[in-house]
């Protein structure tokens with residue numbers, strides 16, 4: 303059984319994006335990402351309509367000790383996240399969110415692949431995922447990983463079982479983190495250089 307799909311692992315520079323683990327210091331960016339979700343994406347992600355205040359509160363508690371989050375960054379801005387919650391429980395739960403303009407371009411599948419590696423490398427042998435039964439994209443991705451899908455009352459619960467981490471999953475995750483660190487270092491060097499010659503690069507950001 304192959305747990306890596308080449309299409310889920312396109313080179314990050316092809317879509318000018320990268321994935322890395324989120325830290326507590328990313329909390330404000332995570333909140334900003336959730337607040338940019340349109341109404342339909344919020345409904346798909348949380349199962350019902352949720353307002354800004356609820357999302358802000360959710361983001362506040364999301365990066366605790368009992369969860370792992372991965373983020374996909376487009377040109378330095380967090381546009382999507384994969385969450386693994388209750389990682390100390392027997393059955394952790396995963397959830398995904400991508401802002402609407404970045405949906406349907408393979409980023410959800412890449413986040414999923416990355417989260418499976420994280421789960422394997424953390425010693426988690428299974429997790430579940432809940433989504434609405436109309437969420438075809440999410441179910442397609444879960445099926446690729448041989449998830450067992452249970453349909454009930456308009457909702458689908460996907461249960462994934464996977465082997466523990468191995469050299470391949472450890473290497474992929476380490477490479478992902480190192481790539482993100484290199485980008486951040488290059489960014490810092492560029493800003494330092496620009497400051498030295500009196501150019502304000504922030505003016506380029508939209």
Ligand SMILES: CC(C)(COP(=O)(O)OP(=O)(O)OC[C@H]1O[C@@H](n2cnc3c(N)ncnc32)[C@H](O)[C@@H]1OP(=O)(O)O)[C@@H](O)C(=O)NCCC(=O)NCCS
Nearest residue numbers: 343346347397398399400405406407408409410411438439
């Ligand atoms: C669900 C979600 C994570 C999927 O990520 P995505 O980047 O949009 O999906 P991908 O581009 O990786 O596509 C995955 C598969 O679904 C298909 N797909 C994508 N959008 C689709 C759509 N609207 N309808 C049908 N199939 C779709 C793709 O063709 C691909 O199929 P393939 O495996 O046969 O190639 C993302 O759309 C999202 O965050 N939506 C809002 C929140 C949400 O639904 N969260 C899930 C519940 S926790």
